[in-house]
Amino acid sequence: MSNLKSLAKDTAIYGMSSILGKFVNYLLFPLYVKVFSAESGEYGIVTHIYAFVAFLQVLLIYGMETGFFRFANKKDENEQTVYSSILISVGSTSLLFVLLSFAFLNPIAGWLGYESHPEYLGIMAVVVALDAFQSIPFAYLRHKKRPLKFAFIKLFSIVLGLLLNCFFLLGCPWLHTHYPETISWFYDPAYKVGYVFIANLITSSLQMFFFIPELKGFAYKFDKALMKRIFQYSFPLLVLGMVGILNQTIDRIIFPFLYSGTAKEANIQLGIYGAATKIAMIMAMFTQAFRYAYEPFVFGKNKEGDNRLIYAKAMKFFIIFALLGFLAVMFYMDLLKYIIGDHKYWIGLEVVPVVMVAEIFMGIYFNLSFWYKLIDETRWGAYFSMIGCIIIVSLNVCFVPIYGYWACAWAGFTGYLVITLLSYFIGQKKYPIVYDLKGIAVYALLAAVLYALSLLIVPEHIVIRLLFRTLLLGVFVAYIVKKDLPINQIPIINRFVRK
Secondary structure: OHHHHHHHHHHHHHHHHHHHHHHHHHHHHHHHHHHOOOOOOHHHHHHHHHHHHHHHHHHHHOOHHHHHHHHHOOOOOOHHHHHHHHHHHHHHHHHHHHHHHHHOHHHHHHHHOOOOOHHHHHHHHHHHHHHHHHHHHHHHHHHOOOHHHHHHHHHHHHHHHHHHHHHHHHHHHHHHHHOHHHOOOOOOOOOOHHHHHHHHHHHHHHHHHHHOHHHOOOOOOOOHHHHHHHHHHHHHHHHHHHHHHHHHHHHHHHHHHHOOOOHHHHHHHHHHHHHHHHHHHHHHHHHHHHHHHHHHHHHHHHHHOOOHHHHHHHHHHHHHHHHHHHHHHHHOHHHHHHHOOOHHHHHHHHHHHHHHHHHHHHHHHHHHOHHHHHOOOOHHHHHHHHHHHHHHHHHHHHHHHHHOHHHHHHHHHHHHHHHHHHHHHHHHHHOOOOOOHHHHHHHHHHHHHHHHHHHHOOOOOHHHHHHHHHHHHHHHHHHHHHHOOOHHHOOOHHHHOOO
């Protein structure tokens, strides 16, 4: 139990940075909705470019985060040599990416439809390279069990990003109206979307200074033989990561090319879909927080011996709290929708439950993925991800022209469901883990019944409606406490309860 408490503690700290950080980013969302109207399609541009950014970040990291955890925890490897070799490798490829991006900037911008603003892509190319390089020091902090510094850097960067966005999108327009001479030397009121990317560039650049202690104080050594072994291990993870992030972003990348309307209409619809999925990202926050803590935890425990029982318990608790998050979001949608602000975006909220369940499957798939990482058969991850990508792309191509962003939501749901099932059944043959399937099924059924009741019984008055749904949520929490998490085992609360 102490191992799970340690995992829970680290997840809580990583979760604090992730959840609070995402909350701060949610404060940006109403700002974007206010500044970029639904009819302009400008928020669709932000959604489109950041979909490419997510894919490119995975490409430039090429599995080295997981490769670092695997080899730094091997008894016959030198941890510092592993770290410095990976730093040199990722740093070199990130620099090469920036040089190639600027060399072919105009053709790429023309192909993507941003020929009038190629600098958008140039700015984000630098951001992607910086973030890819910084992922290795971030991994080093996780390896060294330093979640507080990790969380501080994340939160500082997110708050800074918020302040810069507010400055460029609110402060500068006000100054331009009342005191234009103070900012006329750098501010263009027509540039709007561009300042979102500039704010990101400033934030990523300043973040680098926090890693100075992790980038000095040791001799940089590039071990070619070691990097060959790491790359052989990580290359399937690169394929897995690229296809995995494509599974999450391909709908937004290809949507403008598939949508049957005009380019502007496509951006408008993409903006609505992007706005709706912001609500569903609450589930992604939880999955990311769990991943930050769980990855070094698993590899560290594997070094100690076989800990399959702990992995099974961790999976069960992940699913329990993922379902709790799903119910909380769906039950309080009447309040959460105001995060979006502009009611013209609310039409897309109907896809939120589908996207959130897809996120749950993605989290379960991540938990299952450790069987092939621990037995060094990472090619399986590549196979599963490619299958998922084929399913998602095929469904998008076939149905986006007919059903728009609804096809995007169901394609993600289907793709992740299939690869989750494949990973489970093949994993049980290669690296059997006895999961509490009966207990998990009861939780899933209870969550489904409670959600169905919230749809069938809908009091007109919002206060009564919220009270009723709070009662339903309380039933789920009570079941958790009764079956798997007694109050006297909950940190802090247990101090006030007799054992």
